Amino acid sequence: MRVAVVGAGIGGLTLGIALQRAGIAVDLYERATELREVGAAVALSANGTRELYRLGVGKALEDVSTEPTELVYRDGRTGARIAAHAGGATYRARFGAPYWGIHRVDLQQALAAAVDPGNLHLGKAVAGVAGDERGATITFEDRSTTTADVVVGADGVHSVVREHVCGPDSGPVYSGTSAFRGLVKRTDLPSLPDPLTIQFWAGPGAHLLHYPMGGPARDDDTVNFFAVLCGPSDWSGGTRDAADGELLAAFAGWHPAVVEMLGAVEQSPRWPLLSQPPLTRWSRGRVVLVGDACHAMLPHHGQGANQSIEDAVVLAGLLAGGDVDAALEAYPRRRRARTRAVARSAWETGTLLHRSDDDVEGLAERDARFTTYLDANAWVHHYSASAQPSENATTTSEEVA
Ligand code: FAD
Numbered sequence: 001m002r003v004a005v006v007g008a009g010i011g012g013l014t015l016g017i018a019l020q021r022a023g024i025a026v027d028l029y030e031r032a033t034e035l036r037e038v039g040a041a042v043a044l045s046a047n048g049t050r051e052l053y054r055l056g057v058g059k060a061l062e063d064v065s066t067e068p069t070e071l072v073y074r075d076g077r078t079g080a081r082i083a084a085h086a087g088g089a090t091y092r093a094r095f096g097a098p099y100w101g102i103h104r105v106d107l108q109q110a111l112a113a114a115v116d117p118g119n120l121h122l123g124k125a126v127a128g129v130a131g132d133e134r135g136a137t138i139t140f141e142d143r144s145t146t147t148a149d150v151v152v153g154a155d156g157v158h159s160v161v162r163e164h165v166c167g168p169d170s171g172p173v174y175s176g177t178s179a180f181r182g183l184v185k186r187t188d189l190p191s192l193p194d195p196l197t198i199q200f201w202a203g204p205g206a207h208l209l210h211y212p213m214g215g216p217a218r219d220d221d222t223v224n225f226f227a228v229l230c231g232p233s234d235w236s237g238g239t240r241d242a243a244d245g246e247l248l249a250a251f252a253g254w255h256p257a258v259v260e261m262l263g264a265v266e267q268s269p270r271w272p273l274l275s276q277p278p279l280t281r282w283s284r285g286r287v288v289l290v291g292d293a294c295h296a297m298l299p300h301h302g303q304g305a306n307q308s309i310e311d312a313v314v315l316a317g318l319l320a321g322g323d324v325d326a327a328l329e330a331y332p333r334r335r336r337a338r339t340r341a342v343a344r345s346a347w348e349t350g351t352l353l354h355r356s357d358d359d360v361e362g363l364a365e366r367d368a369r370f371t372t373y374l375d376a377n378a379w380v381h382h383y384s385a386s387a388q389p390s391e392n393a394t395t396t397s398e399e400v401a
Contacts, residue, residue: 001024001025001149001150001319001322001324002024002025002026002027002148002149002150003015003019003024003025003026003027003148003149003150003151003152003319004026004027004028004029004136004138004146004147004148004150004151004152005026005027005028005029005151005152005154006029006126006129006138006151006152006153006154006155006160006161007028007029007030007031007153007154007155007156007159007291007293008028008029008030008032008035008108008112008115008120008122008154009108009154009155009156009291009292009308010042010107010108010111010291010305010308010309011154011290011291011292011293011305011308011309011311011312012028012030012152012154012155012290012291012312013028013108013111013112013114013115014051014052014055014111014308014309014312014313015152015154015290015311015312015315015316016028016111016115016119016120017055017056017057017111017114017115018055018312018313018316018317019316019319019320020115020116020119021055021056021316022316022317022319022320023320024316024319024320026119027119027120027121027146027148028115028119028120028121029121029124029126029138029140029146030120030121030122030123030124031123031124031125031126031155032122032123033122033123034122035105035108035109035112035122036105036108036109037104037105037108040103040104040105040181041101041102041103041104041183041211041213041224042101042102042104042107042302042305043099043100043101043102043198043211043302044065044099044100044102044107044302044305044306044309045095045099045302045303045306045380045381046091046092046095046096046097046098046099046381046382047095047097047306047309047310047380047381047382047383047384047385048305048306048309048310049061049097049098049099049100050095050096050097050384050386051309051310051313051384051385051386052309053097054313054386055114055313056114057110057111057113057114060110060113061100061102061106061107061110062098062215063215063216063217063218064102064103064106064110064214064215064217064218065098065100065101065102065106065213065214065215066100066101066102066196066211066212066213066214066215067087067088067089067091067092067098067099067100067101068087068088068099068101068196068197068198068211068212069087069088069194069196069197070084070085070086070087070088070194070197070198071084071085071087071197071198071199071373071374072084072194072197072198072199072200073199073200073202073370073373074199074200074201074202074255075201075202075203075255076201076202076203076206076207076208076251076254076255076258077203077253077254077255078255079193079201079255079257082202082366082367082370082371083367083370083371083373084197085373085374087099087197087198094378094381095378095381095382099198101198101211101212101213101214101224102213102214102215103213103214103218103222106218107305124140124142125140125141125142126138126139126140126141126155126160126161127139127140127141127160128160128164129151129153129160129161129164129287130164131151131164131284131285131286131287132285132286133285133286134149134286135147135148135149135150135286136148136150136151136285136286136287138151148286149286149324150286150287150288150319150324150328151286151287151288152287152288152289152290152315153165153287153288153289153290153293153294154289154290154291154293154308154312155293156291156292156293156296157171157172157274157276157292157293157296158171158172159171159289159292159293159294161287161289161293162279162289162293162294164284164287165279165281165282165283165284165287165288165289166279166280166281166284170279171276172274172275172276172277172296173274173275173276173277174234174235174236174272174273174274175272175273175274175275175298175347175350176230176231176233177228177229177230177231177273177298177350178228178229178231178232178235178270178271178272178273179226179227179228179229179270179271179273179299180226180227180229180242180247180262180267180268180269180270180271181224181225181226181227181268181271182224182225182261182262182264182265182266182267182268183213183222183223183224183225183265184222184223184225184261184264184265185221185222185223185264186212186221186222186223187221188260188264189223189257189260189261189264190260191256191257191260192223192257192260192261193257195212195223196212197211197212198210198211198212199211200353200370201254201255201258202352202353202354202355202366203254203354204354204355204356204357205229205230205231205354205356206227206228206229206230206250206251206354207227207228207353207354208225208226208227208228208251208254208258208261208262209225209226209227209228209300210223210224210225210226210261211223211224212224223261225261225262226299227247227250227251227262228273228300228350228353229250230354235272238272239269239270239271239272240269240270241269241270242267242269242270244267245267246267246270247262247267247270248262248263248267273298273299274296275296275297275298275343275347276292276294276295276296276297276343278295278336278340279294279295281332282294282331282332282335282336283328283331283332286324286328288315288328288331290308290311290312290315291304291307291308291311291312292304292308294311294339295307295339295340295343297339297342297343297346297347298343298346298347298349298350299346300346300347300349300350300353301342301345301346301349301377301380303342303346303380307338307339307342309385310335310338310383310385311335311339311385313385313386314331314334314335314385315327315331317385317386318330318331318334334389338383341379342380345377345380352365352366352369352370353366
């Protein structure tokens with residue numbers, strides 16, 4: 001069996017490592033000429049990190065990651081702590097693997113280092129895919145082609161492969177929310193309480209999330225922030241340059257630590273937050289989707305990358321069984337309900353974070369949900385993609401509710 005993976009992001013690289021370890025020939029084709037998404041960060045939870053340890057890259061990542069000491073929810077204006085959940089060693093002991101804040105470039109480079117260099121092809125942008133019941137052909141923008149028994153679309157939210165599987169109008173939709181992001185030195189944040197925690201600051205129509213990142217080998221003290229605003233109501237295209245001061249104006253009157261953080265770095269472009277409506281099919285013939293190509297979700301649960309890792313591990317495990325058709329049939333059965341439940345939960349978290357001041361009952365519900373947040377969402381963190389399905393608790397957000 002030979003597998004060709006389109007995209008060497010978090011899902012594609014994880015799949016490459018898992019297939020290699022299963023003894024399956026795999027080539028990865030990545031549009032970028034260099035794996036260097038500088039300036040971006042990602043938080044990985046136990047359901048992702050336990051698989052990275054199992055794949056042999058956990059140790060390398062420990063050195064460049066920070067474990068937040070707590071998960072804290074605050075009122076964005078007063079700064080009052082609404083709720084807090086233990087992080088660090090307590091989280092690790094509870095879920096069997098750590099929670100990490102990490103520079104995306106460090107994660108990608110550690111994953112790439114575990115892929116046989118001869119099988120990672122950079123600067124290969126895929127233009128299209130065609131296939132039948134026995135295999136598939138990739139056509140690159142440089143007009144070269146390659147064939148494989150299985151082609152996996154791990155090409156992210158604007159996936160070309162998804163168009164082949166599901167048609168041209170199957171892509172993500174704008175959520176009505178948008179975001180700014182930035183990396184700030186902790187030394188530039190003297191007002192910030194609990195700087196080593198992952199914190200949500202909630203307020204009407206907006207929230208701020210931040211967490212520490214980097215690690216012992218990095219010797220940095222960076223905080224990654226992600227500031228989300230409701231609106232504008234319509235958006236087309238990618239990121240936009242915002243007007244000078246747009247971000248700070250949206251957070252006027254918020255707690256001094258919030259204003260200090262947002263003002264500490266040059267304003268980033270404004271990002272549309274996209275969400276993929278559930279796809280009715282995840283594969284066509286021998287072409288199959290993983291990660292954001294399949295189920296891009298809002299980032300309020302910090303789960304998009306973790307779900308891509310889980311997809312990759314499950315798909316590799318099924319393909320290792322040797323029967324491709326059976327594997328591609330079983331794969332969505334293993335992944336569809338979970339990814340939908342996580343995506344729905346991320347959406348709900350967004351609405352909880354943005355409750356208005358006059359919504360007294362809504363605010364009480366928000367505070368109660370944040371107080372039980374980690375218990376209610378333990379099903380997300382406990383999950384083990386490499387275990388047999390029967391070994392995972394079936395609890396989802398709906399059952400908890
Ligand atoms: P990607 O990581 O997007 O990788 C796709 C790869 O395919 C890229 O390398 C791209 O260059 C390549 N590619 C695209 N098109 C082609 C083509 N035609 N030919 C060849 N290659 C191609 N998730 C978390 O778990 N935790 C977080 O804290 C978190 N924070 C986030 C913050 C923000 C601001 C955003 C927007 C998302 C966040 N996510 C987070 C979500 C997470 O980034 C994604 O879910 C994750 O990166 C998806 O991985 P992927 O491999 O499916 O796609």
